[in-house]
Amino acid sequence: MDNYIGTESFYEGGSSSLSPDYGNFMGYQMSATGLGFPGSPQTANQLGETVNALKQGVKAFEVSLLMPEVTEAIPQEHFKEMRALMRLSGVKPSVHGPLLDPAGFDDKGWGGNFTREDNERRMFDAIEKAHVLDPNGNVPIVFHGSAGAPGPEFRPGKDDERFEVERNFAINCETKQMVPLEREYRFRPDSPGSFEANEGKGQVFTPETRLASANESEWDNKMIDLAKSNKEVNDIIGKSAESLKEVYGNAVINEKEEVFDMASGKRLPDFESNQREDYFKMRKADIFLEDLKLKFTESFHKAYKYGSDVQKKELKNLANEYSDVIKRLPSNAVMNPLIKKKVFEESFGRLQHITMQREIEKNGKLVYDKRYGAPKIFRETEGFAMDKSAETFGNLAMRSYEEFGGNAPIIAIENFMPGTAFSSAKKMKELVEDSRDNFVKQLIAEKGLGKSEAREIAEKQLGVTWDVGHLNMIKKKGFTDEDVLAETRKITEDKTMVKHVHLTDNFGFADSHLAPGMGNVPFKKIMEQLEKTGRLGEMRKIVEAGGFVQHFKKSPHGLSMAAFGSPIYGMSAGPSWNQIAEMQGSYFGGYGTLNPQQHHSMYGSGFTTMPIDLGGQMPGDQSRFGGTPMA
Secondary structure (H helix, E strand, O other), rough: OOOOOOOOOOOOOOOOOOOOOOOOOOOOOOOOOHHHEEEOOOOOHHHHHHHHHHOOOOOOEEEHHHHHHOOOOOHHHHHHHHHHHHHHOEEEEEEEEEOOOOOEEEOOOOEEEEHHHHHHHHHHHHHHHHHHHHHOOOOEEEEOOOOOOOEEEEEEEEOOOEEOOOOOOOEEOOOOOOOEEEOOEEEEEOOOHHOHHHHHHHHEEOOOHHHHHHHHHHHHHHHHHHOOOOOHHHHHHOOHHHHHHHHOHHHHHHOOOEEEEEEOEEEEEOHHHHHHHHHHHHHHHHHHHHHHHHHHHHHHHHHHHOOOOHHHHHHHHHHHHHHHHHHHEEEEEEEEHHHHHHHHHHHHHHHHHHHOOEEEEOOOEEEOOOOOOOOOOOEHHHHHHHHHHHHHHHHHHHHHHHHHHOOOOOOEEEEEOEEEEEOHHHHHHHHHHHHHHHHHHHHHHOOOOHHHHHHHHHHEEEEEEEHHHHHHHHHHHHHHHHHHHHHHHHHOOOOEEEEEEEEEEEOOOOOEEEOOOOOOOOOHHHHHHOOOOOOOOOEEEEEHHHHHHHHHHOOHHHHHHHOOEEOOOOOOOEEEEEHOOOOOOOOOHHOOOOHHHHHHHHHOHHHHHEEEOOOEOOOOOOOOOOOOOOO
């Protein structure tokens, strides 16, 4: 039947709570036992937040350790007290870990490995505290995949790639400085076709091509600097080597500046005035050659460190030959500078050849050979953060397993907002898989486990917290509900991936943290997709509605139960919270068809004698759960 029935003007009609879609029901029914909410991250009184949650009848509660400095103010005893209260009331705990970047990024950029290691230690401290809440179970603990590392910003693509990179960041692996990589159009003098390309806007430079260009430019500058230094040496030597070569081509000079033939040991004539001048020029060139050697060594180091496996193999051969020649050079040979210069020029030429961009034929087209080209000194920030974060999460999982064995907390890595690293399902899966691989290697090496057993432990202990509110924010770039659902399908391809769910609503533009049903997150389709994993029931589903609480000073729990049509009395066929949520004098106030006030007045029993937060009409008193100062 219709919710609203039109009638004559003397009777304005009304709604019926018997209609299944009455209230704010979103079309996906879920028991209230699966819904919970977190404590406020702004207070260290998480014990008080726990009591507040218990008063509202939740069966899942997330202790918030989000703000690191606030977390440090929580007494150790409070975790034990929270555990006791949750066990008494049957509440399943989870923990939101501190907002620390696992790769070691902060607002100033990448802080180096020591920052990553500091963050890893603080994150493990949170894991130890989480374990206190349920020592005999596997408490989910949430860490953001990124809390400072920037990632790509996407826009809907026109081709097969739906997620097209619009803006990205690169990090210089040497200086740790980050540079933006934006899609832009340029007119190029070496490409006449660029003037008509893209409707006259010019040739498109994607973030990917700009990253490649940054590496080429960085390497070209180093090669030019080496070439300039070599020219300086040539200018200093000039014709000096030619004037000395005939008589002193195989000569050495001792501390007394006496000249001898290297092969026979025969004393040679002392330098004449013009020859002595040429000799000093050679000595001066030798000093400049030492500087050139340092620059070449540094360039070789970067070529090897950031080159491909093929390049590294060729560079090893170069190093073997270079070192053999250098070692054989006598330190006091008159012609040393000329020999060193020749060795450098040959090695420099080979270094340039190894790092030269090349083309290969693929599917009938010429494409760049990824095995060659400039060393990847600039890296996409997300890829750089991937390596560091996977190291951190793998280490945390290993240390947790060593400490707590099969009862180790489950590390559930949360997808963050678009524009941060690992915001896409593809990269979240990659991060978890890389973290698991790191963990598996340590289990095999340090615990002697077999690969299959180690893999099973890793799949249990490492996974994802799927935050649907963060995911929905891709809409601000023009993506749709179908794109949101496609991302959810991708993250659930591996049935073991999603361990925990954050339910929060928004309109796609800001992380406004509304209660479910108040924005445009497609909850019904998302939940149906998560249900296909066969594990939705074991996932804690935490409603993050802090923004709603802040602005409207009202608990979101009743609204969440209405949005998901949770049965009131635990019977799937019984009346649901959405059927009474919008009635005047709602269930929480003790009025309405399902909870008439007269019943309680006449029979003197029921919800009217219970605290307001539990659906009654009486202010709480004389009870730990009723709001007394002792609670």
